[in-house]
Amino acid sequence: MDLAGLLRLVLLPGVTRHHSTYARPIDIEEHGLEYTDDAPLRAWRLFRVRPSGNTVVLSSPMFHDPKHPPWPEARSTATCSEDHEAPAAGCRCGIYAAIEGTLDSLPGYLFDTAYERDPWAYAEIACTGRIFVDMRGVRAQYAEVTRIALPDDVLQDRAAWGTTARRLNERYGVPVNEIGSVPSWVRENHREQGPPSAAIDLSLDLDKLDLWR
Numbered sequence: 001m002d003l004a005g006l007l008r009l010v011l012l013p014g015v016t017r018h019h020s021t022y023a024r025p026i027d028i029e030e031h032g033l034e035y036t037d038d039a040p041l042r043a044w045r046l047f048r049v050r051p052s053g054n055t056v057v058l059s060s061p062m063f064h065d066p067k068h069p070p071w072p073e074a075r076s077t078a079t080c081s082e083d084h085e086a087p088a089a090g091c092r093c094g095i096y097a098a099i100e101g102t103l104d105s106l107p108g109y110l111f112d113t114a115y116e117r118d119p120w121a122y123a124e125i126a127c128t129g130r131i132f133v134d135m136r137g138v139r140a141q142y143a144e145v146t147r148i149a150l151p152d153d154v155l156q157d158r159a160a161w162g163t164t165a166r167r168l169n170e171r172y173g174v175p176v177n178e179i180g181s182v183p184s185w186v187r188e189n190h191r192e193q194g195p196p197s198a199a200i201d202l203s204l205d206l207d208k209l210d211l212w213r
Contacts, residue, residue, distance in 0.1 A: 055171060
């Protein structure tokens with residue numbers, strides 16, 4: 001850990017354990033961190049691109065209550081239905097994302113949502129504020145979309161790709177590129193499901209995670 005990293009990040013006290021939603025309860029060890037706006041944690045998310053009036057909007061690929069919550073602006077703030085600020089230790093609230101070294105498979109979540117017909121996209125987000133990290137991924141307090149990667153094979157043709165990319169750029173004010181712009185660790189983490197199997201050791205190892213981007 002270098003001096004720049006130490007200056008960018010403040011450790012919140014304590015390592016906590018919580019139960020995650022699997023077929024059986026398992027413990028996940030997590031650690032609280034804090035990132036500032038001038039030195040955010042760069043992470044990646046999977047989105048669905050859904051119609052919204054005469055344009056499009058990024059939206060949750062999985063969670064729905066009953067509708068999939070949209071991400072209408074570049075910057076988003078986490079909320080929780082419980083009586084606390086999000087994210088919180090021992091809860092699963094927060095804005096979810098993956099960083100290099102975490103185990104959640106963004107391509108795997110495409111298998112989990114194969115019934116979806118709306119096109120999908122990856123987006124890099126800048127995470128700030130309170131952040132909890134475990135070996136599955138991160139849960140952030142604030143996140144801002146910084147670039148979007150839209151596959152060219154999820155739309156009808158190149159013209160449709162161009163129209164969707166333009167609408168995303170107009171809405172979020174960030175570059176929209178092709179899938180090759182996404183880091184290989186995101187694209188190549190293939191599994192038949194998003195979360196790791198219950199047999200995988202989820203003991204926290206901060207040295208395996210890229211927390212300094």
